[in-house]
Amino acid sequence: MQTEHLDSFGHVNNIIYLQWMQDVAWAHSAALGLDFTAYQKLDAAMVARHHEMTYLASCFTGDQLLLKTWLTETDGFNLYRQYEFIRLQDKKLVFEAKTHWVCIRLSSGRPIRMPPEFKKAYIVL
DSSP: OOGGGBOTTSSBOHHHHHHHHHHHHHHHHHHTTOOHHHHHHHTEEEEEEEEEEEEOSOOOTTOOEEEEEEEEEEOSSEEEEEEEEEETTTTEEEEEEEEEEEEEETTTOOBOOOOHHHHHHSOOO
16 A cells, blocks of 8 residues: 555545456456457457445555455346455455446447457356
8 A cells, every 4th residue: 555545534545446446357357368459459348337335444554455356247248346355464354346347349339249259258257
C-alpha cells in the first residue's frame, strides 16, 4: 500500500479497491491469452455491467494484500467474476466482490455473443 492510496480517514480509499479489481481482472484475462490487443483483433471485449463490493476490514500503508480472482459463471454472453483480497500479515479477508461482465463488439459498443476465442479462454473451473 502506498500513501497515495489513502483517503482522509487514513485507510485505503474505496475507489482503489475498484482499481485493483480491474487490475487483477486484466492480469487474469491476459494470462488466459486475452489482453487488450487480442480484444482489438477480435473486435470484441468484456465490459463491466454491475459490481457488488463488500469491505470487510480497513487496510493501511504498509499492508500487503493477496488479490485473488476467478470466474464463476458464463453463458456465452455474460461472464461473472469473483474477487477476494487477503491481508497477508494476518491472513484476514478484507474485501470481497463480484462483477457481471457483458460481451460487446468494440467497434459498435453493442452486445454480442462471445467469440469462440472467449468461450475457449473464459472457462469456469
